[in-house]
Amino acid sequence: MKTINVKLENHSYPIIVGKGAFNKLIELIESRKLHRNLFVVIDKNVEKYFGSYIRSYFDNYKEKKLYYSIKAVEKSKSFVELKKIYSILLEQKFGRDTLLISIGGGVTGDLAGFAASTFMRGIQVVHIPTTLTAMVDSSIGGKTGINFNYYKNIIGSFHQPQFVLCDIKFLDTLPEIEMISGLGEVIKYAFTTNYDFFKLVNESLDLILARGDNVLERVITDSANYKASVVSQDEKEHDLRKVLNFGHTFAHAFERELKNEIKHGEAVTAGILCALYLSYKKKFLTNETLQKLKALPLKLKLKRSLKQVDPEGIYENMFADKKNRNSQINFVLIRDIGELVVNVNAAKSEILYAIKHAIDSINLKSRNFLIPRM
Ligand SMILES: NC(=O)c1ccc[n+]([C@@H]2O[C@H](COP(=O)([O-])OP(=O)(O)OC[C@H]3O[C@@H](n4cnc5c(N)ncnc54)[C@H](O)[C@@H]3O)[C@@H](O)[C@H]2O)c1
Incomplete structure (x- = not known):
């Protein structure tokens, strides 16, 4: 098991990564002298697979505890769901001495x-x-929010x-598409850290x-370490x-253009390719480095086809939250692995060049996947 520390001015905390890390939960609550009245917000799918395991872990926990499950869809990141949580907390007389435990993916963590x-x-909150x-990504850094x-x-x-407890065991039941999505962020770290990673x-x-x-343990630890x-x-x-x-x-423009029928991490993968082509166009990268x-x-096989995607549509969507076309977008580009250029x-x-070449390279790659072996 590995521990990473997020060191902040007013509040530092550990991220514990490893198979079986969940079993450290009560020990950590006690050793860190956290509040002992637990309100556990849990993703319904996680409850389906791990509910009895989680409940039996708490069997001998004598303090107050209450489970509340949510459907992990974007619609749940809403005032409606938030009000339900506040209401239950009040009805069940949870006070300031509550420790909220979030067990789930980014939707659960952001809402909880x-x-x-x-x-x-x-x-207080703990993320699992x-x-x-x-x-x-989402359990580290303290960003929370709703749509x-x-x-x-x-x-x-x-x-x-x-603290954050990353128990790799939970990934056993995660659908492949969600793994691919998570890999989009891991690939991002591969570019922002160093050649070894x-x-x-x-x-x-x-x-x-x-x-x-x-x-998995190595990749999650290194990614979490970098984000921390x-x-x-x-x-x-x-x-x-x-x-x-x-x-x-x-990536956000791909998500908007495809009306969210693409996983965030898939969109990030396509977005990274666009950023690489734009870095080349802006002469931050040589052709040789771009190819490398x-x-x-391109190795990550996206489930969502980009065959019908119009580069102009992506371009237009990049300005969807800007007031007019004259506003500038500040891109994050790359000179080499670990050498990013912001603003x-x-x-x-140049932007259209990057989008078009990224889409073409993904489409070409996916066509090659379909070529039968002779
Ligand atoms: N706060 C941040 O810094 C930050 C960073 C990145 C993303 N986000 C947010 O995270 C959200 C996306 O989160 P996500 O990609 O983790 O997925 P998610 O929470 O949307 O879950 C994806 C699917 O996986 C299921 N699932 C979760 N764990 C499972 C498991 N162990 N076994 C089987 N099924 C499981 C869920 O029920 C759901 O169907 C978005 O709302 C995004 O805005 C936040």
Whole structure:
């Protein structure tokens, strides 16, 4: 089992990664002297697979505890769900001395985290991520939030957890598409960290998808370590934390254009390819380095076909939350692995070049996957 520390000015906390980490929960609550009245918000699918395991773990826990399950869909990140949580907390007489435990992916963590940050001006929260995305990304850094008026994560707060427990066992039941989605963020870290991690991810994609324990533990630990170090240096997202948005400006446009019929991590993978092509167009990358770097995102077989995707549509969607076409987008681009450049502007022709080449390369790759062996 590995421990990573997120070091913040006013509140530091550990992330514990490993198979069986869940069994450390009560010990950690006690040793860290946290509140002992537990309100457990749990993803319905996680409850289906692990509900009896989780409940039996708490069998001998004598303090107050209540389970509340939610459906992990974007619609649940809403005021409606939030009100339900506040109401139950009040009805069941939970007070400031409550520890809210979130067990699930990013949807559960974002909603439960926001409830914890606002109920009685803030109660303690612990995250137990059960998706790859949540293990490497959403459970770390304290961002919480809900969606509102079709805007994603538009209402939210920063509320750091008391600790994060990443038990790799939970990934056994995670659907492959969710693993692919999580890998999009892992691939992003491969570009933002160093060559060793890039090499590891590049060589282990299939093994990660097959849930090889050792490689998963290594990849999750290294990813979480990297995110923790960025968050430690830039808690409230000033310039440094912006590197975590590598590929994301494009990714959000893919999600909007495809009306969310693409997983976030798949969109991030496509977005990273766009960012690589734009980096080349802006002369941050040579053609040789571009060819070397783009091989990694192209290795991940996206489930969502991009055959019908119109580059102009993606371009238009990039400005969906800007007031007019004259507003500039600040791109995060790359010179080399671990060498990111933030706040880069680009012309329409350069952006379209990048989108078109990224889509073409993905489509070409997926066609090659279908070529039967002779
Ligand atoms: N706060 C942040 O910093 C941050 C960062 C990235 C993403 N997010 C948010 O995270 C959300 C996406 O989260 P996600 O990708 O983790 O997925 P998710 O929470 O949407 O869950 C995806 C699916 O997997 C199921 N599931 C979860 N764990 C499972 C398990 N162990 N076994 C079987 N099924 C399981 C869920 O029920 C759901 O059907 C988005 O709302 C996004 O905005 C937040």
